[in-house]
Amino acid sequence: MRYLVALGLIFLCHAGWAQEWEDRQVFNDTGATTSLRIISSTDTDLFAPLIEAFVARHPDVAIEYLVTGTADIDRRFRAAPEAFDIAISSAMDLQLKLTNDGYALALENVSHPAWAEWRQSLFAFTSEPAAIVINRAAFEGLPIPRSRQELIEALRARPDVFRGRVGTYDVRQSGLGYLFATQDARASETFWRLMEVMGGLDVRLYCCSGEMIDDLTEGKIAVAYNVLGSYADARVESQSILEIVLPSDFPTTMMRTAFVSGASGEPEAAERFIQFLIAFQSNRADGTQTLPPLQERDNGADRASIALEPALITFLDTLKRNKFISEWENALIQN
Amino acid sequence: MNSVVVSGSLRNRLVLTLIGGAAVLALILFVVVRNYAVLVAQQGQDRILIASATSMLDSATIRDGAVELDLPYSAFSMLSTAADDRVFYAILQDGTLLSGYEELTFSDAQAFQFDRIRGSDVRKISASRILIGANLRTEIQIVLAQTQDALSETLDQISRNAALLGVGFFALAVGLSFWATSATIGQLGKLTTSVTRRGPQDLSPFTKPVPREMAPLVKSLNSLMGRLDQSLRQSEDFIAEAAHRVRTPLATVRSYAEATLQRVDKEENREAMRSMVKAIDESSRAAGQLLDHAMITFRADHLERDEIDIVDLARDLVQRMTPIAEMRDLSLLLLGDPRVQYSCDPVLIQNAVRNLIDNAMKYGPAESAIEITVTGEPVPRITVCDHGPGFPIHEIETLTARFQRGANAANTIGSGLGLTIARDVAIAHGGRIDLTNQPEGGACVTLSL
Numbered sequence A: 001m002r003y004l005v006a007l008g009l010i011f012l013c014h015a016g017w018a019q020e021w022e023d024r025q026v027f028n029d030t031g032a033t034t035s036l037r038i039i040s041s042t043d044t045d046l047f048a049p050l051i052e053a054f055v056a057r058h059p060d061v062a063i064e065y066l067v068t069g070t071a072d073i074d075r076r077f078r079a080a081p082e083a084f085d086i087a088i089s090s091a092m093d094l095q096l097k098l099t100n101d102g103y104a105l106a107l108e109n110v111s112h113p114a115w116a117e118w119r120q121s122l123f124a125f126t127s128e129p130a131a132i133v134i135n136r137a138a139f140e141g142l143p144i145p146r147s148r149q150e151l152i153e154a155l156r157a158r159p160d161v162f163r164g165r166v167g168t169y170d171v172r173q174s175g176l177g178y179l180f181a182t183q184d185a186r187a188s189e190t191f192w193r194l195m196e197v198m199g200g201l202d203v204r205l206y207c208c209s210g211e212m213i214d215d216l217t218e219g220k221i222a223v224a225y226n227v228l229g230s231y232a233d234a235r236v237e238s239q240s241i242l243e244i245v246l247p248s249d250f251p252t253t254m255m256r257t258a259f260v261s262g263a264s265g266e267p268e269a270a271e272r273f274i275q276f277l278i279a280f281q282s283n284r285a286d287g288t289q290t291l292p293p294l295q296e297r298d299n300g301a302d303r304a305s306i307a308l309e310p311a312l313i314t315f316l317d318t319l320k321r322n323k324f325i326s327e328w329e330n331a332l333i334q335n
Numbered sequence B: 001m002n003s004v005v006v007s008g009s010l011r012n013r014l015v016l017t018l019i020g021g022a023a024v025l026a027l028i029l030f031v032v033v034r035n036y037a038v039l040v041a042q043q044g045q046d047r048i049l050i051a052s053a054t055s056m057l058d059s060a061t062i063r064d065g066a067v068e069l070d071l072p073y074s075a076f077s078m079l080s081t082a083a084d085d086r087v088f089y090a091i092l093q094d095g096t097l098l099s100g101y102e103e104l105t106f107s108d109a110q111a112f113q114f115d116r117i118r119g120s121d122v123r124k125i126s127a128s129r130i131l132i133g134a135n136l137r138t139e140i141q142i143v144l145a146q147t148q149d150a151l152s153e154t155l156d157q158i159s160r161n162a163a164l165l166g167v168g169f170f171a172l173a174v175g176l177s178f179w180a181t182s183a184t185i186g187q188l189g190k191l192t193t194s195v196t197r198r199g200p201q202d203l204s205p206f207t208k209p210v211p212r213e214m215a216p217l218v219k220s221l222n223s224l225m226g227r228l229d230q231s232l233r234q235s236e237d238f239i240a241e242a243a244h245r246v247r248t249p250l251a252t253v254r255s256y257a258e259a260t261l262q263r264v265d266k267e268e269n270r271e272a273m274r275s276m277v278k279a280i281d282e283s284s285r286a287a288g289q290l291l292d293h294a295m296i297t298f299r300a301d302h303l304e305r306d307e308i309d310i311v312d313l314a315r316d317l318v319q320r321m322t323p324i325a326e327m328r329d330l331s332l333l334l335l336g337d338p339r340v341q342y343s344c345d346p347v348l349i350q351n352a353v354r355n356l357i358d359n360a361m362k363y364g365p366a367e368s369a370i371e372i373t374v375t376g377e378p379v380p381r382i383t384v385c386d387h388g389p390g391f392p393i394h395e396i397e398t399l400t401a402r403f404q405r406g407a408n409a410a411n412t413i414g415s416g417l418g419l420t421i422a423r424d425v426a427i428a429h430g431g432r433i434d435l436t437n438q439p440e441g442g443a444c445v446t447l448s449l
């Protein structure tokens, strides 16, 4: 009886646990001897080709792929680092802080350019610029804005059209949104003016790129600011409707990063996965990639890309974050 | 006499001392360079940490009665290193944590401290600032810590270079010490060879320049040889003087003995007088030869060469000695080349040949011939042969030594110096003397010059 209760409890917990994921998928669960749990912010359909290629090469490894938001990854990982073998996220700052705090395992046998890795533990494998995504219908017969400044002017010109129809990340919920916003704020004051303008237009706030693009495609909103262009690109059905603009004044490019948990039970298989991930992403001729590759960089001087350096933890400081969020709220949430 | 008691080697001692010294110096060099590098590198890190903390403190303000701290992006940016060092920080207001890592604490004992945070060794610093607002006075403290991976990488590299420097220095010093040692010992070797190369008679002082350190040795060597030379010369002089002084009274005694012999009639007394004359002759002859020997030793040391015809010299001698030879019914025959030109000391050669002819007359039988042969090729050579019994065959090797007389000489007047004189003359001219017995009987002495 007791046994049954225990079993039931475990089942309940497990079910409750499972429900909290945006997505959960297991690859190669037959015939594998080891299994890797990957916690990731990347949508499964973008990542699946890579995982399938990996399990084809390494049939002894099964992969459980768990998707959640970037801020949630940080929270869950800190709570139970032993529960995951690999963490993949687009929020470079959170990933770097996890590494700085000692959650990541240093991998000796991975060779990667110095600017694309940190402490031989955190490895970047994509270069993805933040984009302004526009529903072409809203700009019928009008020039499409190419920079933040032009966007500000376009929004101001036709407030009636755009009221309630502009969207951006809710930086309070999304780690990536927070990263983009802080880096933008660091780069130029234009960011704050844009936020004020968007705040005046009753901006809609989103947790994730996916939903924002859904709404854009459906025409619920006309403009989305700081969306991942790669997500929009990946939607075949959106391609005729949406225009992806990389702001010409200053682009902000993020690198997706991965690390192996220091508490991982399968460090050897996890290292193999990272090696495969890097090789897969740098092999451009392949054509099977669904994620953008890591952009070659001659040196670390490329200002557009967010650098993997300890300065990333600056905006994660509680005081700094509170200050930034309150400024952001002041600008954006005006009523 | 030849074996010298050897204790240790000067060369080894010198080399070992120098190499040992070099090793110690190399080690000191390594340690000093490394420690200095550690110091400089650590100071570099400390300075950056301080600068970073200062820029954080600068951003602290009081607004509406509350502390606001707007961390500058550059504060952490300046802490990035090639080895991606980890960074920890804590911001405290009057001792309570505002934000950052709560495990990061700082005791006020020292300005810079080492600690261990989250499995890594870190260097940490603390900086603080007092903020004064309208009705608030508060202290903001920043504790900043950084791992030392880049630092230890740099130090490893510096250590490697310092070690390389030390090893290079050591190798150079070893090479130099070998060179210096052999150069020093070489001077001793040079002196040794110049001592060994000397002729047996050469007791002149060393005049070649030597290093200052060796001057006392050479000086005492020279003075030793000077004393030796002088005492040798003194004894030669003494012998010559003694011989001379004995000879004159002996001649007087002899003439008295001769005169007495004329006047004595009794046969036994006459016999006694005759033995007396004979003994006197022997003594004066010995004295003469001692004189000759002393003279030859002296002249041989300071050889004066004249270009002469030695056949001429021999002929002259034969002529002078013929009367004495005829008294014993002996004939002296001069054979060989008509003319042999040679550069020598004629007095010495004459003396030597006279002694040889003397011997031939003494030991050769009466009514025989003595052949004196002079030849010029391949070297000037004078041979004196008689037809007597020859040299005692088992003594032939030693007869030329001083005062050495043969078994066959018992009844003959002599001092054992004749052959010695001939030998010394030959050697003084860079030649040699050979004693042989002729197959058909008779002794032959050859002077090769």
Ligand SMILES: Nc1ncnc2c1ncn2[C@@H]1O[C@H](COP(=O)(O)OP(=O)(O)O)[C@@H](O)[C@H]1O
Residues within 6 Å of the ligand: B359, B360, B362, B363, B364, B386, B388, B389, B390, B391, B392, B399, B404, B405, B406, B407, B408, B409, B413, B414, B415, B416, B417, B418, B419, B420, B443
């Ligand atoms: N012509 C010779 N025939 C035989 N023996 C000789 C002859 N010349 C020298 N000797 C031997 O050599 C010895 C040494 O000779 P020398 O030095 O002239 O001394 P001495 O005064 O005894 O002649 C002699 O004692 C003798 O035994």
